[in-house]
Amino acid sequence: METFGAIAIRKKRNRTHHFGLHGYAGNGDERSGASKRDRKQGAYCRVSTSLDLPQLAEPYIRRRVIRHLEKKRIVICAGGTGNPYFTTDTAAALRAVELECDVILKATKVDGVYDSDPNKNPKAKKFATLSFDQAIRNNLQVMDQTAFSLCRESGMKILVFNMHKKDAILNAAEGKKIGTLVA
Secondary structure, three states: OHHHHHHHHHHHHHHHHHHHHHHHHHHHHHHHHHHHHHHHHOOOEEEEEOOOOOOOOEEOOHHHHHHHHHOOOEEEEEOOOOOOOOOHHHHHHHHHHHOOOOEEEEEEOOOOEEOOOOOOOOOOOEEOEEOHHHHHHOOOOOOOHHHHHHHHHHOOEEEEEEOOOOOHHHHHHOOOOOOEEEO
16 A cells, blocks of 8 residues: 555646646747747747647747747747656756757746845845856755756856846846846
8 A cells, every 4th residue: 555655645646747838838929929929029939849739839849949049039938847756857957958058047036046035134145147057056946956957057048137126138138237247
């Protein structure tokens, strides 16, 4: 019976992860709607996912995504890797490395990386820049360890910033000084 219980728990967790991946794909589709409104300014958007969701997004095919980028389109990679147990941080790192991006834009609830939780410690110190080694040495949780290791090994920079600030994503994409740059 114990083995059966473990299998049942694993199956439930597996299903839960898949539901979450579908939710993230839906979020990508919602974000693309905001970008589609910018077509008047020449911004075109595509959503790409590893999940089979043709009503929401194109299948993730590396060469197709690169072609969209060459055409100056915005591409949202949504739905994670399509596999349970891998975080969206890991998916972002994987796609950024595959697509040879310059930087990962990690939009969060805080405006960078701090030496402690700024929501709990009002004296928390924010880093403007941070090396991968400093983040590891100080046990700073920039992203999950799998994603962080992939970024470190690949030399993929990470820009951590507050997504709730006005024009934050635009400012990050334009290379303006916001948040914390991990390199």
